[in-house]
Amino acid sequence: METMVKRRVHVAAAAMISRDGRQVLIARRPSTVDQGGLWEFPGGKLAPYETGFEALKRELHEELGVEIQRAQPLIRVHHEYPDKHVLMDVWQVREYAGEPFGREGQAVRWVRLDELFNYPFPAANMPILRAVMLPTEYLITAEEADDATFMSKLERALSEDAVRLVQLRAKTLENDAFVSRAKKALELCRRYEARLLLNGDPRLLDEVDADGIHLTSEQLMSLERRPVPEDKWLAASTHDQAQLEQAGRIGCDFVTLSPLRTTPTHPDVYPMGWHDFQQLVERAAMPVFALGGMTRHDADHARGVGAQGIASIRDFWKSCR
Ligand SMILES: Nc1nc2c([nH]c(=O)n2[C@H]2C[C@H](O)[C@@H](COP(=O)(O)OP(=O)(O)OP(=O)(O)O)O2)c(=O)[nH]1
Ligand SMILES: [Mg+2]
Numbered sequence: 001m002e003t004m005v006k007r008r009v010h011v012a013a014a015a016m017i018s019r020d021g022r023q024v025l026i027a028r029r030p031s032t033v034d035q036g037g038l039w040e041f042p043g044g045k046l047a048p049y050e051t052g053f054e055a056l057k058r059e060l061h062e063e064l065g066v067e068i069q070r071a072q073p074l075i076r077v078h079h080e081y082p083d084k085h086v087l088m089d090v091w092q093v094r095e096y097a098g099e100p101f102g103r104e105g106q107a108v109r110w111v112r113l114d115e116l117f118n119y120p121f122p123a124a125n126m127p128i129l130r131a132v133m134l135p136t137e138y139l140i141t142a143e144e145a146d147d148a149t150f151m152s153k154l155e156r157a158l159s160e161d162a163v164r165l166v167q168l169r170a171k172t173l174e175n176d177a178f179v180s181r182a183k184k185a186l187e188l189c190r191r192y193e194a195r196l197l198l199n200g201d202p203r204l205l206d207e208v209d210a211d212g213i214h215l216t217s218e219q220l221m222s223l224e225r226r227p228v229p230e231d232k233w234l235a236a237s238t239h240d241q242a243q244l245e246q247a248g249r250i251g252c253d254f255v256t257l258s259p260l261r262t263t264p265t266h267p268d269v270y271p272m273g274w275h276d277f278q279q280l281v282e283r284a285a286m287p288v289f290a291l292g293g294m295t296r297h298d299a300d301h302a303r304g305v306g307a308q309g310i311a312s313i314r315d316f317w318k319s320c321r
Contacts, residue, residue: 007084012056013043015074015132016066016093016100018110024132025100026119027063028107039119041090041128042100042108052089060093064100064108068093075131075287076306079124090128130253131287136299136309138256138289139163139316140199143172147181154185157316158192161296167214167235167311169199182208197235202227212253217243226251237291241280248285256311257281259292265313266292278305 016025026039042063046055057068071091079086102108111119113133121129139157144150157163168185170178182198186208189196195211198204202213205228212233215223220236220243227250228234236247238255247255257280261271271292272280281288287308290298294310302310 006080009084009086010046010052011043011086011088012046012052012059013041013088013090013128014056014060014068014071014093015041015090015128016060016064016096019094021094023110023112024116025064025108025110026116027102027109030104030106035122037120038122040121040125043088043090053091056089056091056093060096060100063103063106065103066096066098066100069095069097072300073303073306075128075308076282077124077127078283081123086124088124088128090131092132127286131308134254134287134308135164136303137161137163137296137316138165138167138309138311140167140169140291140311140313141185142313142317143170145172147184150181151184151188153317154188156318158188158194161316163316164192164194165197166194167197167199168210169214169313171199179204179207182210186210195233197233205232215252220246220250220252223250241283244280244284244288252286254287254289254308255284256289256291257284257307258290258311260290261293263293263314274301274305277307281306 027042029036029038029040031037042060043056044059046052053071056071060066060068071093074090074092077088077090100108116129116132141154166189168182170181173181186196197212197214198208198210199214205213212235213228215236217237217239226234234252236252236255238244238247238257244255257277259266259269259271260277277290289309289311290302290307291311294312295315296310299309
């Protein structure tokens with residue numbers, strides 16, 4: 001039998017974000033081409049001499065008639081189709097000239113971020129959809145004995161730092177106190193249109209209608225399947241390749257990967273540093289937040305090596321004046 005060598009295809013694609021930040025542009029692939037009839041993020045294959053960004057500029061001009069001025073890396077996705085290996089570099093584009101239209105006759109549509117899942121995309125796109133919907137910063141709340149202090153610090157992070165993704169982590173609270181704090185936190189997060197994930201048992205969602213669950217790496221490794229429904233977010237803490245693979249197997253929507261640096265809370269854990277971090281992120285099947293000594297100033301660098309952004313306790317949890 002002939003051995004088939006799979007074609008390798010390198011693609012640059014764009015998540016174009018509307019000026020109000022609430023919508024993303026998608027296009028329908030003509031029914032005659034590969035993955036025809038499905039929706040996609042505009043873009044196409046790199047020519048042999050091109051960088052990813054050059055290809056992105058050319059493709060968006062050809063397909064949509066727009067001139068891109070700047071783009072930030074969003075996520076890199078490997079996907080095995082039956083006939084080829086696709087590597088997609090997806091960029092977030094907010095600065096462009098011209099109004100996009102279907103220059104090749106294809107349907108083009110601005111859709112709200114929370115409606116993206118209503119459109120059929122190619123199999124490779126799931127991590128991209130997650131990445132488009134997630135912000136670049138993930139706040140992990142600090143232990144706080146008293147609810148009032150907790151709430152005022154959370155509100156400060158939501159209002160002053162514009163945090164939109166929050167993990168409630170409160171290991172020192174008993175179940176009832178945790179649930180009560182979670183309900184208050186949820187109400188506040190809703191007011192700021194922020195998502196709240198609970199660090200703990202997936203059954204907590206029966207008591208508090210939060211947006212999802214964040215698993216510890218230990219919980220993650222003990223599960224055989226996704227423990228929450230598809231309409232909830234599932235995140236997990238990971239520290240190595242095996243945990244990242246397990247997160248992919250049970251269908252985590254995103255993960256944190258740590259420790260990037262040593263931190264006062266974990267002084268004796270060996271930090272992985274950017275090089276190892278990048279290698280692990282490269283193979284991950286979902287968006288990854290860098291954790292461990294990160295501040296917002298690290299977010300651009302984190303995205304440059306393929307991460308979604310940064311997760312932090314200290315950077316968003318400051319004393320109130
Ligand atoms: N542009 C784009 N391609 C995607 C997405 N998801 C996905 O699996 N793909 C796959 C389908 C194709 O095999 C490949 C992209 O090829 P393409 O058909 O857009 O390439 P191109 O614009 O250069 O087209 P052509 O000149 O070869 O006709 O990546 C996506 O969201 N956007
Ligand atoms: Mg194309």
